[in-house]
Amino acid sequence: MARTALVTGASRGIGASIAEALRGQGVCVLAPPREELDLSSAASIAAYVDHAACRDVDILVNSAGINVLGSLEQISDLDWARMFQVNLTAPRALLQAVAPGMRGRRWGRVVNISSIYALVTRERRVSYSSTKAALLGLTRAAAVELAQHGILVNAVCPGFVETALTRQNNTTEELAEIARSIPLGRLAHVEDIASVVAFLCSEENRYLTGQALVVDGGFTCK
Template sequence: MNKRTVFITGGSRGIGKAIVDGLKKAGYKVLSPTRQELDLSKNESIKSYIQTHKNDKIDIIINNAGINYPQWIQEMTDENIESTLQINLDAPIRLISGLVSHMKKQKWGRIINMSSAFGIVARGKQVLYCATKHGINGLTKALALELAEYNILVNSVCPGFAETEMVLRNPKEKIKMIEKDIPLGRLVQPNEIAELILFLISNKNTYITGSTIVIDGGFTSK
């Protein structure tokens, strides 16, 4: 039985669900709040969650939840601007700040921030998503430096197009075009991303920190 406790956001479905399943199978204790327990779009909800859980012995934080509603720059709604920045970037910063103290005290910890291939490259209509995913890579690097003396390893993971609701809500023709654009010719499965994260948070990872690790079937290599 693995005694470590993992806090993860967005564990209800998609990539987060695959990570939660992998964690449970590996024997981790998992804190995976529902949106009712922790609504990342509301700072009051984040504050109240931290207040309740700040003394929990959290060893690993996985900031997985994220949203992407592509819009051209002049069509952007206030709601999309605010919620994308809030959920993808602001919330992870606040959660790490509020929940990192046990890791610092015990001088062991792992933090994973879910980025994206669009944290490495860019595309039209992805201004908000790219801003947050490039941002999370910057936050990961700065945090890795700040927390290195506490033996806390901080990395971001950058998947290409994954077979989840975020991609599957596109028309079938668009998905076919996306697959054509990927050198390996297919979407990545959520469990393939989970396997990578299980390695990064384990004791087997002793030296990778501050890295942006790409798992995209070659998409960003073109």
């Protein structure tokens, strides 16, 4: 029987490419739009996970994320809370909701999309780096708890990917400079990230869990 995946943030960017890659592997993909699942709202998450289809989820990919730029002195409590809600609390809530079904079937794959900014950072990424580093903590702790049930939990840390989020947070000059500083000489295409995620979610992944796979063209090696 075909596996079922829940992919957040699948309306565009990396999440859309992950949904497409999983469909290519014969997976039935649930890709709720924001009107159906708003990750900034605990009530919306609670209503969505009440949905019967959630019990059938074998694969969870938490790809949705936001990045409100701000220096330590600029960030507001409201933006900080909003970023933690979408980037960390929502992935935890969804994992909690789908884990019992995975446990019952003794098979599950979870991938959290973190960032190289969980490992290195840059000015005005105080909140973003904090949320993405915390997501690695969630990944490792959940991997340890769920391994006995056949559930593998990993994170992928993309570098610079050609998406709306990247264009929104970098000028054209900055993007050209970034491309020059990446050993592979270019930003990632969304498919470069999606293919790694698809592997982690597949039957082929039998022994990788609790890891943070850095997919950055060699950027953080320098």
